[in-house]
Amino acid sequence: MSAAEPATHRRFDAVGWLRRYGTPLFLVLLIVFFALENPRFLSMRNVSNILTEVSIYGIIAVGMTFVILTAGVDLAVGSLLAFAGMAGAYVMKALGADYPLSWLVALSTATAVGALVGYLQGKAVTVFSIPPFIVTLGGLTVWRGATLILNDGSPIAGFDASYRWWGTGSIIGVPVPVVFFGVIALVGYVAQRYTRYGRYVYAVGGNPEAARLNGLDVAGIITSVYLIVGALAGLAGFLLSARLGAAEAVGGVGYELRVIASVVIGGASLAGGRGGIGGTVIGALLIGVLTNGLVIMHVSSYWQQVVIGLIIVAAVAFDSYAKSRRP
Amino acid sequence: MAKFGSGPMSSAPLLDVRKICKQFPGVRALDGVDLQVQAGDVHALLGENGAGKSTLLKILSGALRADQGEVVLQGATLDPEHTPRERQRLGLITIYQEFNLLPFMSIAENLFLGREPRRYGFIDWKAMHEKSRALLASLGLNVDPRREVRHLSVAHQQMVEIGRAVAQQAKLIIMDEPTAALSGREVEILHAVIRDLKARGVSFIYVTHRLDEIKQVCDSFRVLRDGRLVASGEVSTVEIRDLIRFMVGRDVEFPRLARRAPPGAPVLEVKGISRALDAAHRHAMALEDLSIEVKAGEIVGFAGLVGAGRTELARIIFGADHCDRGVIYLNGKNLSPLRSPREAIRAGVALVPEDRKQQGCFLEQSISQNMTLPSLRRLARWRIFVNEAEERRLIRKYQTALRIKMPNSSSAIGTLSGGNQQKVLLARCMALSPRLLIVDEPTRGIDIGSKAEVHQLLSDMAQSGIALIVISSEMPEVLALSDRIVVFREGRISGILDAADATEHTLMQLMAIAAAADAPRAASA
Numbered sequence: 001m002s003a004a005e006p007a008t009h010r011r012f013d014a015v016g017w018l019r020r021y022g023t024p025l026f027l028v029l030l031i032v033f034f035a036l037e038n039p040r041f042l043s044m045r046n047v048s049n050i051l052t053e054v055s056i057y058g059i060i061a062v063g064m065t066f067v068i069l070t071a072g073v074d075l076a077v078g079s080l081l082a083f084a085g086m087a088g089a090y091v092m093k094a095l096g097a098d099y100p101l102s103w104l105v106a107l108s109t110a111t112a113v114g115a116l117v118g119y120l121q122g123k124a125v126t127v128f129s130i131p132p133f134i135v136t137l138g139g140l141t142v143w144r145g146a147t148l149i150l151n152d153g154s155p156i157a158g159f160d161a162s163y164r165w166w167g168t169g170s171i172i173g174v175p176v177p178v179v180f181f182g183v184i185a186l187v188g189y190v191a192q193r194y195t196r197y198g199r200y201v202y203a204v205g206g207n208p209e210a211a212r213l214n215g216l217d218v219a220g221i222i223t224s225v226y227l228i229v230g231a232l233a234g235l236a237g238f239l240l241s242a243r244l245g246a247a248e249a250v251g252g253v254g255y256e257l258r259v260i261a262s263v264v265i266g267g268a269s270l271a272g273g274r275g276g277i278g279g280t281v282i283g284a285l286l287i288g289v290l291t292n293g294l295v296i297m298h299v300s301s302y303w304q305q306v307v308i309g310l311i312i313v314a315a316v317a318f319d320s321y322a323k324s325r326r327p
Numbered sequence: 328m329a330k331f332g333s334g335p336m337s338s339a340p341l342l343d344v345r346k347i348c349k350q351f352p353g354v355r356a357l358d359g360v361d362l363q364v365q366a367g368d369v370h371a372l373l374g375e376n377g378a379g380k381s382t383l384l385k386i387l388s389g390a391l392r393a394d395q396g397e398v399v400l401q402g403a404t405l406d407p408e409h410t411p412r413e414r415q416r417l418g419l420i421t422i423y424q425e426f427n428l429l430p431f432m433s434i435a436e437n438l439f440l441g442r443e444p445r446r447y448g449f450i451d452w453k454a455m456h457e458k459s460r461a462l463l464a465s466l467g468l469n470v471d472p473r474r475e476v477r478h479l480s481v482a483h484q485q486m487v488e489i490g491r492a493v494a495q496q497a498k499l500i501i502m503d504e505p506t507a508a509l510s511g512r513e514v515e516i517l518h519a520v521i522r523d524l525k526a527r528g529v530s531f532i533y534v535t536h537r538l539d540e541i542k543q544v545c546d547s548f549r550v551l552r553d554g555r556l557v558a559s560g561e562v563s564t565v566e567i568r569d570l571i572r573f574m575v576g577r578d579v580e581f582p583r584l585a586r587r588a589p590p591g592a593p594v595l596e597v598k599g600i601s602r603a604l605d606a607a608h609r610h611a612m613a614l615e616d617l618s619i620e621v622k623a624g625e626i627v628g629f630a631g632l633v634g635a636g637r638t639e640l641a642r643i644i645f646g647a648d649h650c651d652r653g654v655i656y657l658n659g660k661n662l663s664p665l666r667s668p669r670e671a672i673r674a675g676v677a678l679v680p681e682d683r684k685q686q687g688c689f690l691e692q693s694i695s696q697n698m699t700l701p702s703l704r705r706l707a708r709w710r711i712f713v714n715e716a717e718e719r720r721l722i723r724k725y726q727t728a729l730r731i732k733m734p735n736s737s738s739a740i741g742t743l744s745g746g747n748q749q750k751v752l753l754a755r756c757m758a759l760s761p762r763l764l765i766v767d768e769p770t771r772g773i774d775i776g777s778k779a780e781v782h783q784l785l786s787d788m789a790q791s792g793i794a795l796i797v798i799s800s801e802m803p804e805v806l807a808l809s810d811r812i813v814v815f816r817e818g819r820i821s822g823i824l825d826a827a828d829a830t831e832h833t834l835m836q837l838m839a840i841a842a843a844a845d846a847p848r849a850a851s852a
């Protein structure tokens with residue numbers, strides 16, 4: 001029983017501190033290191049490049065944080081990004097050649113398609129109790145294939161300037177995708193921290209049976225997180241096509257790994273109930289800085305993959321070590 | 328200590344347990360307990376919940392270490408540091424209520440796990456299946472050993488466990504409430520198997536709460552109460568009513584909480600709830616025609632053995648489980664069919680579940696998250712945002728009212744003591760202002776001081792006009808808290824008593840003895 005709790009005099013707990021602040025600290029160290037190696041690393045142009053690159057998958061990572069909080073995962077986001085982006089461009093083109101607000105057609109179609117697909121995947125998880133890993137592993141190939149079918153494997157290009165602005169333009173010096181990422185991350189943070197919905201997501205991930213006994217609509221909440229990540233993948237698909245000037249069938253290949261890695265490096269537990277948007281943003285930035293920095297240092301792309309993989313494993317290994325040593 | 332029969336036999340016992348003591352923080356679980364089992368003997372170990380039976384079994388199986396005393400098997404003192412696996416190799420095998428089977432593996436694989444017959448270094452499947460078939464046949468079980476264990480009924484899974492013990496050359500099989508989830512015919516089959524193994528020289532320690540079966544299958548007995556031995560001897564020389572007398576009357580008594588407010592109008596009316604056996608509720612009996620009523624300001628206690636229907640009925644009233652037939656009225660409004668706890672909560676029912684860690688708490692999450700989760704609808708601004716100022720007020724209110732000891736509301740609930748966790752869960756339900764509150768095992772695993780506090784809280788809630796159902800395995804608790812007591816046995820209501828007339832003795836009879844035996848049947852409403 002709890003007769004006499006030992007007096008907690010605050011000795012500095014290095015492991016606990018690192019668990020909390022280790023990732024941002026590592027991010028800062030990386031930035032300092034790359035900046036010292038090559039002054040061009042911190043040039044306006046490179047920084048804006050890194051941030052734009054991070055934003056595309058970072059937007060999806062915000063949604064993925066909710067999915068992983070419910071102890072789920074979505075492996076289909078990379079394929080869904082391509083499919084939704086392609087669908088947006090396809091519908092826009094199908095409605096005519098040159099008309100005002102054509103970008104809006106593409107933007108809303110891509111987001112809606114992403115949301116619909118996410119909803120269906122969420123339903124597959126909740127109604128048929130198929131593990132999310134399996135549902136979305138299927139989605140990973142289904143939506144990639146569907147993208148190829150949609151335009152026979154060829155890209156859709158030839159967007160007008162107003163379309164391209166969403167990927168290449170800027171608002172008072174900040175690239176548009178970065179603005180999007182910032183706003184979405186903020187909304188995600190507020191939703192998670194200050195709304196009932198955020199509390200419910202944590203509850204469902206922390207203990208689904210207890211959540212049910214507290215009157216939560218567990219299936220509805222789980223479906224909703226897949227819908228959210230799908231919509232965000234669709235949005236990211238639109239932004240990527242605007243940035244590249246084409247909706248490509250190979251767009252976003254391997255993004256699911258970057259997205260999941262961002263969330264996990266950010267401190268979320270794949271077992272659910274633990275993690276947050278703040279950590280995810282740091283995780284996404286860390287991967288972006290690392291990729292870009294290694295390129296600038298002329299490290300081969302082969303080695304980049306090795307380094308990033310090792311960092312993911314190290315981050316999780318440290319976290320479980322830090323967790324296991326707590327009484 | 329009372330002795331019955333001729334006393335210890337002259338031959339050296341198979342198992343000789345001497346002066347076992349075990350202290351837990353705040354509780355002396357075992358205090359110098361002796362136990363002898365002769366070869367080929369079926370020895371009944373009796374006692375109420377909390378008497379120390381489980382602790383003793385765990386010490387025998389190697390899952391716990393005794394503070395003092397020794398365990399002697401066939402004349403050799405066993406190393407107290409033994410792991411359960413080492414004890415098994417010596418032929419001391421324990422079969423728990425929750426079986427240790429691998430559900431997705433076949434019967435044969437389970438029977439020979441870790442001891443598979445081999446040929447040229449590879450598993451000899453043919454030999455394994457043949458041996459399994461022979462082994463199962465010797466237990467009177469004709470099933471294909473290649474079937475996966477998860478497809479078997481509870482009774483057959485238990486046979487596989489026994490088969491595994493036989494395959495390991497068991498000398499002594501310890502069975503913890505083996506019949507808790509078995510129907511009448513299955514119990515007879517189990518008894519036949521036990522008699523058969525006994526004839527082959529295997530001994531048993533048999534823990535049961537169903538007293539009528541002691542006469543059927545056991546030779547000798549031992550009764551524990553509050554960690555001490557209170558009676559032992561030969562079953563043939565003792566009457567069941569004497570056994571009950573030894574088991575009850577524990578030192579741990581709770582004062583009966585007298586409440587002045589007379590019960591008001593009926594809040595809950597349950598009529599004719601029935602449910603057939605199904606795969607989802609394997610460890611429970613079929614429920615037959617359960618009807619109860621709870622009035623405002625009244626505490627109705629549910630007594631009965633685990634699996635007898637008390638928790639099952641509560642979960643049906645709360646919408647957490649389905650039923651086949653029956654209706655539920657709350658304040659005269661028909662709620663059935665209740666499809667989810669969500670509907671029940673909206674109608675004004677709240678539940679503190681049986682298993683605090685698995686069903687109640689979000690252990691890694693904050694105390695505030697745990698306390699306010701179902702109330703967030705009322706604590707919301709524009710239905711979306713959590714009104715944190717309002718939430719803090721609510722938490723402070725209940726922290727004071729329930730005297731919850733916590734560092735601050737943002738620390739994880741898992742860091743609190745069991746008693747304080749339970750108070751947080753009670754606060755969670757109180758914040759919903761329910762008409763009916765169901766509390767399943769209100770004081771399981773919490774210290775004695777907190778127990779009294781929780782009892783007072785429940786009593787105060789009834790005083791304020793809430794209808795309460797309190798489910799407990801501790802008879803003193805049921806007696807102390809309840810106005811009326813509903814007793815469950817094997818999926819039926821075996822009696823509804825006025826708490827003023829009830830004693831542990833009458834409860835035990837209704838809970839544990841078939842109506843045909845010497846139990847005076849109480850007037851059921």
